[in-house]
Every structure is written in structure tokens, then in C-alpha cells.
Amino acid sequence: MQAQVHPDKSAHLPDAEQRLAMQRATLVNEAYQTLRNPLRRARYLLSLRGVDIQEENNTVMPLEFLTAQMEWHEAVAEAQQAHDIAALTRIEARLQRETHELEAQLAVKIDTEKNYAAAAESVRKLRFMERLAEEIHAAYDEIDE
Numbered sequence: 001m002q003a004q005v006h007p008d009k010s011a012h013l014p015d016a017e018q019r020l021a022m023q024r025a026t027l028v029n030e031a032y033q034t035l036r037n038p039l040r041r042a043r044y045l046l047s048l049r050g051v052d053i054q055e056e057n058n059t060v061m062p063l064e065f066l067t068a069q070m071e072w073h074e075a076v077a078e079a080q081q082a083h084d085i086a087a088l089t090r091i092e093a094r095l096q097r098e099t100h101e102l103e104a105q106l107a108v109k110i111d112t113e114k115n116y117a118a119a120a121e122s123v124r125k126l127r128f129m130e131r132l133a134e135e136i137h138a139a140y141d142e143i144d145e
Contacts, residue, residue, distance in 0.1 A: 002028055055127055076135055
């Protein structure tokens with residue numbers, strides 16, 4: 001689709017049609033970005049089913065998950081303070097493994113089980129993990145400076 005709606009294909013058309021072509025290309029690119037990212041894709045699929053994920057206002061999580069999150073944040077802070085790139089790398093690798101596992105579970109909850117409430121909770125968990133990944137990258141940046 002990206003090749004079909006690429007703006008270069010409409011360069012010879014009048015300005016109004018070029019703007020429409022640009023809008024179509026932007027829409028296709030946004031759709032592609034949504035579908036290739038498991039978290040964005042899950043948000044989209046749940047929205048199609050009318051599920052309100054409540055990402056911003058529902059931070060209620062199982063105690064075990066919240067405790068693990070606190071431990072992750074402490075480990076990142078310690079590695080950052082110690083300028084320990086190896087520790088950050090280990091933390092990041094573990095986070096990526098756990099994120100992929102949760103994404104796989106999320107796919108089952110949506111596609112197989114049709115358990116949208118549990119899927120919404122998984123999306124909220126993945127958002128926590130996404131923020132942790134951002135924190136890790138910020139720690140790398142600070143160490144590099």
C-alpha cells in the first residue's frame with residue numbers, strides 16, 4: 001500500500017490532489033506503525049472491540065507486578081549511579097525477554113481467549129515496561145555523557 005500511495009506518484013497532479021495523496025500516505029504509514037508495534041496493535045484491536053484500556057487513570061496492578069517494577073527501577077538507578085553499562089545491558093535483555101513473553105500472552109488473550117479485560121491489564125503492564133525501557137535508555141545516555 002505504501003508504494004501505491006507514495007506522494008511521488010502524484011507529483012504531476014494539481015496541488016489539492018497532491019495534498020490528498022500526502023494524507024493517504026500518512027494514514028498508511030500510521031497504520032503500518034500501529035500494526036508492527038505489539039502494544040499499539042493491541043490498543044487498536046481492543047478499541048475496535050469497544051474496550052477502554054484506562055491506561056492513564058487505572059494504575060491498579062497486582063502487588064507482585066508492582067513490586068517487580070520497583071525492583072527494576074532500583075536496579076536501573078543503581079546501575080546508572082555506578083556507570084555500569086554491563087548491568088544495564090543485562091537488565092535491558094531481561095526486560096526484553098519478559099516484554100516478549102507478555103506480548104505473546106497478550107496475543108493469546110485477544111486472539112484465542114477473547115479475554116479483553118485481561119488483555120487490557122496486559123496492555124497497562126506493557127506500558128509500565130515501556131516506560132522502564134525508556135528509563136534504561138535515558139540511563140545509557142547519561143552514562144555516555
